[in-house]
Amino acid sequence: MTIYIDGSHTFCTSRNTGIERVVRKLASNLELISAEQNNEPARRVIHHSGRFAILTKGIEEQLTRVAAFEANPADQVPKVLRRLFELSTGLIRNRKWRKLVLPEPSHLGIYKLPYQIAKFAVTRKSLGRAEKVQWREGDLLVLPDAYWTRRDVWASVKAVRDCGAKVVTVFYDLIPLTHVEFVGGRRSEKFRHYVEQLLMNSDQVLAISKSVQQQLIEYVNENWGADDRCCRRIDSFPLGADVQVTDGTIRSEVRAYFESDGGRDGGAPYLVVGSLDPRKNHQQVVKAFEYLKRQGSPRRLCFIGRAGGLSGPLLDLMSTSSIYPSHLKHFSDLSDSELQYAYRNCEAVIMPSIVEGFGLPIVEALWYGANLLASDIPIHREVGGEHCTYFPLHEPENLARCLLAAERGRGVISTPYTPTTWKESTEAFLKISKAA
Template identity: 30%
Template sequence: MDKNSAVSRYFLDVLYREYFYLKKDKSPKKNWLRDFFFKRMLELYWSITRVIGLGFLHDGRRQTTNRVDQILRQRPSIPQSSCIQTPEHGRMLIDVTSTHLSGKETGIQRVVKEIAFAGAEMGAALPILRIEDRFFPYFRNAVSSDSIELRPGDILLLLDAPAADLESYSAAMKAVRSLGGHNVVCIYDLLPKTIPWSFSPEQLQHYEGWFRAIVCESDAAVCISESVAHELKAHLTGLPQPVRMPVGWFQLGGNFRYCKTLPVGADVAAIARTSSPFFLSVGTLEPRKGYHISLDAMEELWRQGIDAHFVIVGRYGWMSDVLQRRILEHEEHGKRLHWLQNANDAELHCLYSSAHALVFASIAEGFGLPIIEAANDGLPVIASDIPIFREVGGKNISYFSALDSSDLARKLLEALTKERQSQKIEVPGWKQSTQQLLDMVRTQSYQLK
């Protein structure tokens, strides 16, 4: 069986199990009479408040104002020693709106926050939020003004452009271009196009709309790996109406900025202190992450009487109901199988520092940030043998045949016979990574013209 057939078979198996899990799930019937009565009362409330002049309570005017104020109050600060330069021409505006509003701390959001902080700290960029068609500074103490007006020559760097506000962002991009500026979009992967069967129809629809409105209308694109850059370039030139734009790539950082200021919970501290070795996996629970493969390999070790723990750090994702149930109902859950859904940077750093090895069983990635983060803490890596991991890890990590749980089990057993050995992957800091990105964008020195 060739690689493509094996991947297809794996995803079909996951979808098959998810389908029958959902089919057996019996949702409670709705109380239609209660819902009907509630809707009629709500309509009466709307009518009365409009008549007496209190329509602002529910027509969105007050909520919009409150929402903006609330979002602005939740902005972080930067050290007073930092000085963001705001020249009259050619500012670097880094949009971080989607990341800030999501409240997530997963891979992309961590990248966006680190680049925003490093860019502001160096005084080389102004991170911004776009709310209700207006721009605001992301850091509350970054500049004297609490709103940002576009200037001639501004560069809008879309690190995490949302798919839910395309009309507003399209207007912003046109405004930037009308003032002689440039729009640059960051691409983390093309997985919805390369492995569409691992995403829901709604996700694919949103991605396609975002790709047409944001990516195809940008002046340039930056990618987080060389592999993604070449994939993007090939896709753009292969469209029915080819899109000609320069494409570049930069290397992500691997250090944790906030790990010294955040607390480490008792559950994480207990795992780190355990006398038994433990393997660590980091990433959202979703089909392409290969968690079923990792669990199969760990179960093989447990059947052989090997006393090793498996720690999963990642939130519940899509098409993973069966995987979630498998973890929570596993006889080793809470004993030698641990699932941490909300680990902060300090806890993740603690686990990287204490684990025996990182297990990365993904079959498709845009980069593989956990490899770099593990290397930053000297943690060995056992990863599936896919091209992007070869690009990131080179000869410095151990590989197993993708989707082969038996081969992974052999690699785990091999790792347990050795002392933990530090990796030799060169890991840049976030300042170095951000400087590389901003220099490339400002000088337009993209690798693929």
Template identity: 30%
Template sequence: MTRLLVDCTYVYDHPNDNSGIQRVVRNVIRELPTINQECECIPVVMLQGKLYEVKSLAPLPTKGLDLVGLRAGLEQFANLLWLRQRTLERRRPFNQSVWARRLLYVGCRLFALGCLSIPIRVLDRLLKRQQVPPRSVPLEHRAGDQLVLLDSSWHSGFFPLAEKLKREGVGIISVVYDLIPLTHPQFCDAGLVKVFNHWFDWIARTADGYIAISTTIRDQLREEMVRRIGEQQVRERWFDYFHLGSELDLVDATSAIDSKLLRVFTQPEPVFLMVSTIEPRKNHAYLLDAFERAWAAGSKARLCIVGKIGWKCEDLIERIRRHPQLNSRLFMFNNLSDHSLEHAYQHATALVFPSYVEGFGLPLVEAMQRGLPAMGSDIEVFREIGGEFMAYFNLEDPQSLADLVTGMENSGVFPASRPLDQWQWLSWRQASAQLVERIERHIDEVILDRETACE
């Protein structure tokens, strides 16, 4: 029986993160045990040069203070502190004096060290000593196992362990979400571009097969591999894809929906929803430009932005916070629960998603699966996901989105070629099954080719 060792190291170490890749990992891992009796699927983590089987991806309940939650809260506060520092240094007197900027930086640095960095280190030590039931146990690998790099492995230091496993007969399969740090580095942090490029060189040399999250990324991946290692070596690897599911797995129906969000949907005017981390690639500035044009033309539509604050977005956040329509026709929520997000999906008029580039576009299927129509930028991967059931706008012209918004507002008709009630998509169980089935098929083909070559 084939054993798939499915890596979830980052999510295991950061259980409170809830962005796109973390959603994928949690949901795929949750569905793995029930999808295939012919293949044993084992969630694993690679920690300190060793392999462990995961028993619980989420932290186990403990008595007393929630140290994991406290540590996550401190990390989030640290991110907000440095966002505020970068915003302030653009204002007077800091933008007029290098000494004022240095004083601001030193002050923030000292505060972060004393109130954030040191407490986080103390919490890390306490968590290591905390007596709780083990979330993972040591796992012995076997020749013929397949290590599936499902998680965001470019931040990990497990290359030596993975190479050791490969030398001892374990196959390496890399899940690829996108190539954005390579193809669009201007949207990424410089450090990520460097780390991602190093990781890609490693998987290009080390992995036996690659499975992307869309046909668009699969084809881009193969082209990039040809550029890096040549057509001959690429022909020795396999390439495939699987599509992502759509359910929100952290919905707690007993929790309260954000009261400010509830008020957004109490008025009769249409609400257009944007769900994404706030960072340059997601193109929120274009979104504001389009809605400002619609508002200037008399539209009463409202724009609701949902997503945590990311990177390179200081000017955008400042623009939103100073916008004359804020809390009137423009709303922003940076820390909604899945229950509140579910409410937004169910009560909005349409989703708007103006990204420059994506590997998939998870909010599209989350919205459309709930009957919420979606308007997206006219890029290849969105055409792959939405087909004729979505409406598309031109990223070169914000007026094209403004026209879609006002047209739907005036007519009440969503401007897609086909009705959304004819659209169907995968559940997370089906997505996980698709991932495992396609990996199994390629493994069987590789084994058959080897047997044929030996005859």
């Protein structure tokens, strides 16, 4: 048996959060485990032109160059042109214009077409000549990526199963169906089609938490009845949390904000990690810190994450808030080294989400030994257990009182935590998938 892990989206992008992090960690640990057990090497693959192509080091290097363009597209243009764009944002004081000409990391703006042309040229040249997988009975194809963005993959997956190989798909959440208000009707319908294809073309589905597993089982029972085209083997596995320690430069502005005396005796800032998205509920945290400021507290707040497409109201709230800019900072482009520095030097991590599939910042924060406050939702209870202090949703003053209690040295739980490593997570994934 050969294990193949697809990363058709992830292996072509510079992003390394959420789903992309899961894909990369599963891939590297599947390779490690297969080598340790002297099995056939696990292989990385990408779907291209109706086939799965094997990803070699050479192809990966070419895709990495394209990903670097996506990471910071404005850095790829001549300095004179970039300077003109910078000057234009001073004349045209419009957020949409700035997002177009000087997009944040991993956003493309006006560079979308050049990026797509470059990506098409590289993938056509490199993957067009790549070795195609010759599927055998008993092979395992792992599908852990964002397939709602790549709907052309399913016909090829069906062909893989017709060859006798087994298909295991990783499932992250049902949020676009259960909370349409956070994604919009169009994206929700697109996601519904993805779930339908996933259920019809998988031998087994592995959810990233027991909560998501139960939600998907209920969804299948309600929407598929006795339809035998639907996959009924729905299990879950634990995500890992070990983050590779990296040595890198910490920018002075990051270091300065996280130094205790940077807040004039207010201590280190509280930290919220995750994309700026309505379901992440950053608004409650901003309002809680506004309340703290009115009470005379010098505590500061730091958001780390990219601005999502629906983040406009939050950005407006942040820019007009009474705590901005002295008590509120937003970093959208931290390196792994800087993110680790933030986890290690914050007062505590706040996870205020309304809904999550898992919540990686919880286990990452606990991995670094940070104190943690999380909104009281089932998935946070599952992941954080007794290691978190929980607060109710939509009650900023209640959260503020939790933070005030923390200032007095009580109220925030900090108990020893032994995380699941990514290797242990991958071993559990393999054990469950082989048992099916």
